[in-house]
Amino acid sequence: MASPVIIVNFKAFREGSGGRADLIARAARDVGDESGAVIGVAPISTELHRICHHFDVPVYAQHVDGVAPGAFTGHITVDAVKQAGARGSLVNHSERRLTLAEIEASVRALTGAGMESVVCTNNEATTAAAATLSPTYVAIEPPELIGSGISVSKADPKIIERSVAAVRAVNPKVLVLTGAGIHSGECVKIAVDLGTQGVLLASSVVKAPDPASVLRDLVSLL
Amino acid sequence: MASPVIIVNFKAFREGSGGRADLIARAARDVGDESGAVIGVAPISTELHRICHHFDVPVYAQHVDGVAPGAFTGHITVDAVKQAGARGSLVNHSERRLTLAEIEASVRALTGAGMESVVCTNNEATTAAAATLSPTYVAIEPPELIGSGISVSKADPKIIERSVAAVRAVNPKVLVLTGAGIHSGECVKIAVDLGTQGVLLASSVVKAPDPASVLRDLVSLL
Amino acid sequence: MASPVIIVNFKAFREGSGGRADLIARAARDVGDESGAVIGVAPISTELHRICHHFDVPVYAQHVDGVAPGAFTGHITVDAVKQAGARGSLVNHSERRLTLAEIEASVRALTGAGMESVVCTNNEATTAAAATLSPTYVAIEPPELIGSGISVSKADPKIIERSVAAVRAVNPKVLVLTGAGIHSGECVKIAVDLGTQGVLLASSVVKAPDPASVLRDLVSLL
Amino acid sequence: MASPVIIVNFKAFREGSGGRADLIARAARDVGDESGAVIGVAPISTELHRICHHFDVPVYAQHVDGVAPGAFTGHITVDAVKQAGARGSLVNHSERRLTLAEIEASVRALTGAGMESVVCTNNEATTAAAATLSPTYVAIEPPELIGSGISVSKADPKIIERSVAAVRAVNPKVLVLTGAGIHSGECVKIAVDLGTQGVLLASSVVKAPDPASVLRDLVSLL
Numbered sequence: 058m059a060s061p062v063i064i065v066n067f068k069a070f071r072e073g074s075g076g077r078a079d080l081i082a083r084a085a086r087d088v089g090d091e092s093g094a095v096i097g098v099a100p101i102s103t104e105l106h107r108i109c110h111h112f113d114v115p116v117y118a119q120h121v122d123g124v125a126p127g128a129f130t131g132h133i134t135v136d137a138v139k140q141a142g143a144r145g146s147l148v149n150h151s152e153r154r155l156t157l158a159e160i161e162a163s164v165r166a167l168t169g170a171g172m173e174s175v176v177c178t179n180n181e182a183t184t185a186a187a188a189t190l191s192p193t194y195v196a197i198e199p200p201e202l203i204g205s206g207i208s209v210s211k212a213d214p215k216i217i218e219r220s221v222a223a224v225r226a227v228n229p230k231v232l233v234l235t236g237a238g239i240h241s242g243e244c245v246k247i248a249v250d251l252g253t254q255g256v257l258l259a260s261s262v263v264k265a266p267d268p269a270s271v272l273r274d275l276v277s278l279l
Numbered sequence: 280m281a282s283p284v285i286i287v288n289f290k291a292f293r294e295g296s297g298g299r300a301d302l303i304a305r306a307a308r309d310v311g312d313e314s315g316a317v318i319g320v321a322p323i324s325t326e327l328h329r330i331c332h333h334f335d336v337p338v339y340a341q342h343v344d345g346v347a348p349g350a351f352t353g354h355i356t357v358d359a360v361k362q363a364g365a366r367g368s369l370v371n372h373s374e375r376r377l378t379l380a381e382i383e384a385s386v387r388a389l390t391g392a393g394m395e396s397v398v399c400t401n402n403e404a405t406t407a408a409a410a411t412l413s414p415t416y417v418a419i420e421p422p423e424l425i426g427s428g429i430s431v432s433k434a435d436p437k438i439i440e441r442s443v444a445a446v447r448a449v450n451p452k453v454l455v456l457t458g459a460g461i462h463s464g465e466c467v468k469i470a471v472d473l474g475t476q477g478v479l480l481a482s483s484v485v486k487a488p489d490p491a492s493v494l495r496d497l498v499s500l501l
Numbered sequence: 502m503a504s505p506v507i508i509v510n511f512k513a514f515r516e517g518s519g520g521r522a523d524l525i526a527r528a529a530r531d532v533g534d535e536s537g538a539v540i541g542v543a544p545i546s547t548e549l550h551r552i553c554h555h556f557d558v559p560v561y562a563q564h565v566d567g568v569a570p571g572a573f574t575g576h577i578t579v580d581a582v583k584q585a586g587a588r589g590s591l592v593n594h595s596e597r598r599l600t601l602a603e604i605e606a607s608v609r610a611l612t613g614a615g616m617e618s619v620v621c622t623n624n625e626a627t628t629a630a631a632a633t634l635s636p637t638y639v640a641i642e643p644p645e646l647i648g649s650g651i652s653v654s655k656a657d658p659k660i661i662e663r664s665v666a667a668v669r670a671v672n673p674k675v676l677v678l679t680g681a682g683i684h685s686g687e688c689v690k691i692a693v694d695l696g697t698q699g700v701l702l703a704s705s706v707v708k709a710p711d712p713a714s715v716l717r718d719l720v721s722l723l
Numbered sequence: 724m725a726s727p728v729i730i731v732n733f734k735a736f737r738e739g740s741g742g743r744a745d746l747i748a749r750a751a752r753d754v755g756d757e758s759g760a761v762i763g764v765a766p767i768s769t770e771l772h773r774i775c776h777h778f779d780v781p782v783y784a785q786h787v788d789g790v791a792p793g794a795f796t797g798h799i800t801v802d803a804v805k806q807a808g809a810r811g812s813l814v815n816h817s818e819r820r821l822t823l824a825e826i827e828a829s830v831r832a833l834t835g836a837g838m839e840s841v842v843c844t845n846n847e848a849t850t851a852a853a854a855t856l857s858p859t860y861v862a863i864e865p866p867e868l869i870g871s872g873i874s875v876s877k878a879d880p881k882i883i884e885r886s887v888a889a890v891r892a893v894n895p896k897v898l899v900l901t902g903a904g905i906h907s908g909e910c911v912k913i914a915v916d917l918g919t920q921g922v923l924l925a926s927s928v929v930k931a932p933d934p935a936s937v938l939r940d941l942v943s944l945l
């Protein structure tokens with residue numbers, strides 16, 4: 058069975074940039090090594106190259122435009138993200154929603170480049186829809202719980218269960234991540250027990266005074 | 280077996296507004312009555328109420344925002360479209376793409392109001408994704424053929440076949456429409472023979488000097 | 502000197518549609534007749550034609566796409582809004598923001614059709630920018646006060662003063678409206694005393710049990 | 724009088740990434756040093772940090788979101804662009820249009836960070852509107868000429884003249900750049916003679932077999 062997965066989204070938080078980005082990436086590597094969990098990080102695009110080259114952790118872009126290289130000023134291509142050294146990308150995060158056609162093009166471009174895709178969704182129905190596109194992961198994040206400190210795995214475990222079932226029905230190869238409000242080892246354990254591969258989270262690690270100790274807590278019950 | 284379906288999208292064409300909108304709606308009713316095909320029309324939102332009240336044909340909005348009534352200036356709610364007398368709405372047309380979350384919310388709101396939803400998609404993968412959302416129809420329209428005069432049913436029948444198969448695999452209750460470049464009875468016949476319920480089209484009818492005769496040709500081989 | 506102006510935005514409120522839309526349009530006509538103020542209404546697009554044809558009041562669309570008639574499914578052209586009988590349109594409302602290029606195209610299209618444009622803006626700088634485009638009105642609405650019940654004319658009169666000054670500096674022919682939180686005759690009086698031509702408002706009239714009495718209060722100190 | 728300015732936008736061109744990005748940045752530095760012109764580069768965001776740190780040339784982001792650091796996954800903050808070492812950013816490029824409110828917020832955030840802003844516009848009216856926001860530069864690029872190889876300075880010098888006049892009327896401190904189709908020293912000379920500070924260009928340099936020789940030609944008549 059594959060190792061549990063934790064992806065830490067740095068968003069555009071000040072606490073996730075510069076020296077703090079380094080500190081969190083280093084913590085991800087250390088706690089990943091200690092625990093056997095896969096702990097990835099998703100820094101802002103301007104720091105993607107730097108983090109990829111300095112830390113031996115899985116690195117994800119926060120967003121990618123599913124276009125081929127060309128006249129797309131201000132866009133981020135899969136090509137650029139790959140050259141920067143990333144393993145994959147978040148796609149359709151709730152703070153950067155895409156059209157269905159763009160999600161499909163992004164997943165296809167990432168897969169074509171041998172990279173991972175993590176498609177974020179907001180409910181059971183969109184999770185099933187995203188799963189038909191064959192991304193590596195679908196990360197289900199009920200928007201009302203993002204950044205709330207209230208874990209989806211405790212507040213609404215049914216949405217996780219139903220999402221896992223929906224994904225298995227349409228495309229059983231797709232792995233599911235639990236997002237929104239995840240902040241403790243117990244949240245992660247519930248998420249894994251409900252059939253998901255792990256979690257996508259942000260503020261509870263990125264804004265923590267000591268990210269390493271939060272990460273240790275997150276993997277403590279696995 | 281259900282009757283074949285033809286939906287005529289008036290877009291924002293001048294030839295599909297005012298007196299011309301009336302003429303096409305009347306032709307849709309007449310040819311529908313003669314042939315037994317279901318011929319619907321999708322006028323611009325400002326003419327929706329008028330067309331619904333003057334012509335006994337299925338009328339669809341061209342776009343709907345899947346939000347509940349509220350502080351949404353410049354949006355078109357399902358509530359408003361229903362009050363206007365429409366039977367349903369196009370959703371995610373290639374000229375008005377939506378996020379996945381918006382498509383899901385629109386389909387859910389239409390279904391909740393007892394209305395039909397016609398989700399437009401651009402390829403086989405997005406067609407399967409849309410079908411998981413349980414709309415009434417998915418209309419597959421390869422963007423490069425829209426308005427081209429080259430019928431998808433002739434230029435790329437495989438995409439229709441694969442889309443029908445993909446929809447049946449994930450949600451067999453969803454009906455498929457063929458879009459893009461449809462202009463003759465032969466196009467419609469091929470579309471139906473490939474397993475779709477009918478066609479979504481625009482310019483070949485709306486811009487025709489005599490829309491009724493084009494509609495008669497479209498249903499002639501059914 | 503021109504009469505003071507009140508534009509009532511029905512948004513997508515349930516209380517601003519159907520029979521309620523009629524009631525508010527009738528109140529606008531009656532109170533306008535009694536007071537000499539120009540009281541316009543901005544209904545949802547699906548009701549634009551109906552309200553224009555049944556009530557002798559200035560009617561505005563809530564949104565317009567600045568494109569010529571053509572292949573623009575789900576868009577609302579100036580042509581369509583004019584055919585429906587509207588006098589003009591809101592442009593760039595905070596709930597339906599547009600790119601700068603779209604705002605300019607919309608104002609130009611409305612002006613070219615002999616119609617009025619009401620460009621909504623969020624602060625002094627964008628108000629000046631909008632004024633260079635020569636719309637009929639710029640309506641300054643600090644977003645944090647919209648729907649708050651706290652009137653911008655009381656909470657932040659300086660933003661109104663500075664906006665009026667900025668507009669006069671770049672394009673003195675453009676009239677300014679005060680928006681956000683307007684709910685009483687005193688708010689309107691302050692708005693006019695600060696040099697604006699009137700107000701753009703929504704919930705305080707649309708959601709009122711008796712819209713006519715609110716409108717009478719709004720014009721009471723003019 | 725300030726030196727003429729050339730900004731080379733790498734877009735998402737393959738020929739403007741990786742080793743080619745280095746080659747063009749080096750050419751910009753060399754030709755800038757030889758000629759006294761200010762030659763800046765605008766690489767894709769994932770290469771911004773690398774180019775800033777390896778080449779002593781003015782570097783611009785291609786796009787920036789005018790938000791403060793925070794929960795904005797997939798966005799690019801001014802803070803991030805500054806930390807990467809950039810001098811400023813393009814704003815509202817035709818391939819990445821923004822709302823008026825976003826343009827204003829981006830220019831304000833860049834100015835507040837002591838950085839330069841280059842607001843792209845599509846015609847004379849939007850150029851004047853952008854100038855009221857007090858960016859460092861407005862770059863006027865008629866969209867139909869972008870990437871065309873037909874220089875705006877030859878095809879439509881009047882639009883440049885009128886834009887310069889409009890900017891001087893509303894905000895004479897703002898500098899104007901000429902964009903779209905620029906490819907030779909003659910184009911640049913005309914642009915400067917028409918009163919602009921220089922040019923914004925892309926494909927003619929980025930896709931050239933020898934970018935340095937194109938840059939030398941561009942500055943040859945200054």
